[in-house]
Amino acid sequence: MSTLPEIRTRCLVVGGGPAGMMTGYLFARAGVDVVVLEKHADFNRDFRGDTIHPSTLELMYELGLLDEFLKRPHQQLRELCGVINGNSVAIADFSRLPTRCKFIAFMPQWDFLDFLSSRAKQFPTFALHLQHEVIDLLFENDRISGVHVKTPDGEREVRADLIIGADGRHSIIHTKGKFEIEELGVPIDVLWMRISKRKNDPPQSLGFFRHGKLLVLLDRGDYFQVGFVIPKGDFDAIKQRGLPTLHRDIIRLGPFLEDRIAELDDWAKIKLLTVQINRLRHWYRERLLCIGDSAHAMSPAGGVGINLALQDAVATANLLAAKLRAGPVSVTDLKQVQARREWPTRVIQTMQAFIHRRVVTGRESKSGDSLPILLRLFQWFPALRSLPARFIGLGLRAEHIQSPAAN
Ligand SMILES: Cc1cc2nc3c(=O)[nH]c(=O)nc-3n(C[C@H](O)[C@H](O)[C@H](O)COP(=O)(O)OP(=O)(O)OC[C@H]3O[C@@H](n4cnc5c(N)ncnc54)[C@H](O)[C@@H]3O)c2cc1C
Missing domain, CATH: 3.50.50.60 (FAD/NAD(P)-binding domain)
Known part of the structure; x- marks a missing residue:
């Protein structure tokens, strides 16, 4: 060489x-x-x-x-919503952030x-x-x-x-x-795949949560980049259970995907991302x-x-x-x-x-369909949604440009 x-x-x-x-x-x-x-x-x-x-x-x-x-x-x-146990819930409101782009x-x-x-x-x-x-x-x-x-x-x-x-x-x-x-130590991995997008699909959200499971859809124009959380190390067992079972698991979180889930007809279309x-x-x-x-x-x-x-x-x-x-x-x-x-x-x-220990584990939990108390508080007192907005939108100890610009 x-x-x-x-x-x-x-x-x-x-x-x-x-x-x-x-x-x-x-x-x-x-x-x-x-x-x-x-x-x-x-x-x-x-x-x-x-x-x-x-x-x-x-x-x-x-x-x-x-x-x-x-x-x-x-x-x-401007507002981040999630679908939690079938309920659409507003979680973070960026409109009050002290930034130019809210x-x-x-x-x-x-x-x-x-x-x-x-x-x-x-x-x-x-x-x-x-x-x-x-x-x-x-x-x-x-x-x-x-x-x-x-x-x-x-x-x-x-x-x-x-x-x-x-x-x-x-x-x-x-x-x-x-x-x-x-x-x-993280108890989850993510399956990463593409599914086509249709005109009347729900808008971009934080994800679809149900009893410890999570489906994330990133809107990429004519398709969704899909992330499906699974328990760490379970990919081989999921493969053994077969594609129809995976299809059913995904549709339980995002029922509107039922008409196109068959696009995932080969394991080669499903990548494992380790977290x-x-x-x-x-x-x-x-x-x-x-x-x-x-x-x-x-x-x-x-x-x-x-x-x-x-x-x-x-x-x-x-x-x-x-x-x-x-x-x-x-x-x-x-x-x-x-x-x-x-x-x-x-x-x-x-x-x-x-979050990985208590909220998104990739495993079916036995919790009921009711919303966790924190999320109920966000619905009763909308001003509280500024707190997650600050955390997600600005992070902690926000940095500003202080490095010089050469002339
Ligand atoms: C499945 C998954 C989904 C995620 N989704 C989100 C999300 O939606 N939003 C979010 O904020 N964070 C997300 N994260 C976390 C996020 O991806 C990372 O925190 C972020 O990308 C870190 O940025 P980085 O520049 O440090 O590294 P990276 O984005 O990983 O970039 C590293 C770069 O280095 C290059 N590289 C690697 N090795 C070499 C080499 N030997 N020589 C030369 N180049 C090399 C790679 O090709 C890559 O371009 C996600 C993480 C995972 C695992």
Whole structure:
């Protein structure tokens, strides 16, 4: 196999997901030499969530990108509803949030990433290399100096003063960097599939919950991206029970899908996504920092993982961009990123773990059809719906753009 010319840069970001693309954009905007490596050929993968939160839209405003961004096709959800044991229930009301956009924008994530990368490419210090899969770390005199990359045209080395692992929950960077991982344990996995959409289908919601089970439908124009929660490790048993049984289980949660459930006529159309919640004990070591799911894998519960990954990216740029423009950063500088972002991560992961233990387990529970007391309170006192809206829409310790813009 041929060897491609080496790349040298100030900062290397591994992974072109939300955390990586936002970090690349902000560093380039600050005039830092930055290279983003993404293993896929494009952003077009359907396993991604589609939620752009009010806090992210606020960041877009602060960056002067909001008007242009909102021209891309999207849906605006001002109130988030769920169908719980057959009752349609309003859960979060974004209309009172102290932000410019009082809604969640549903936009396929590849459009969001494509938008960020197209804007980042306008900065001269930015480079994105697709089909560049990092397979190992490089060391010189026992110090990390770069990464080893596999591409369709050969292998190459990329050297940098700082490497940021933004390569998601199966991160090669945290594995090869020998970071210690704390697993929180999750009792669910998700089956991921497509079902066509029809004109009179219900509007986008948080999901269809019934007695511990959950069906999520992401509106992608002419089809739904469907997520069906199952107990962890049960996929083989579900396969043995056969497709008709799975069809029946899905229809029990979303009866309007009955007329097209037969589209799922082959197991090849149904992918298993494993869900994890974990976090690194330390997010950094000399010349290496992990952020987003690479530092703390999030479950889909609450649809907050993308927001958290983006907030990590903003905090990283706020704390490191000006310093990196002047020269390499120290371990103490990297430590500050974890110090800033660890608390919101811990709180949100604790809530996700609670939801998986008590609310969405993938197993049929014996609870009755009545609504849980908290949800009844939301219906009696609509103002209370602002609380989940703040949690989902803004997260905890919302970050704002403080990193410099190069002239
Ligand atoms: C089934 C499921 C559904 C979810 N739905 C939602 C949702 O609706 N809303 C929400 O907010 N959160 C959701 N989440 C959580 C969310 O997906 C993550 O928290 C979020 O994507 C983290 O962003 P990230 O940028 O850190 O990592 P990722 O989005 O995972 O991006 C990592 C990137 O790195 C690339 N990469 C990986 N390895 C390498 C390598 N070796 N070399 C180069 N590139 C590499 C990957 O291709 C990818 O592009 C869901 C999670 C799951 C499991």
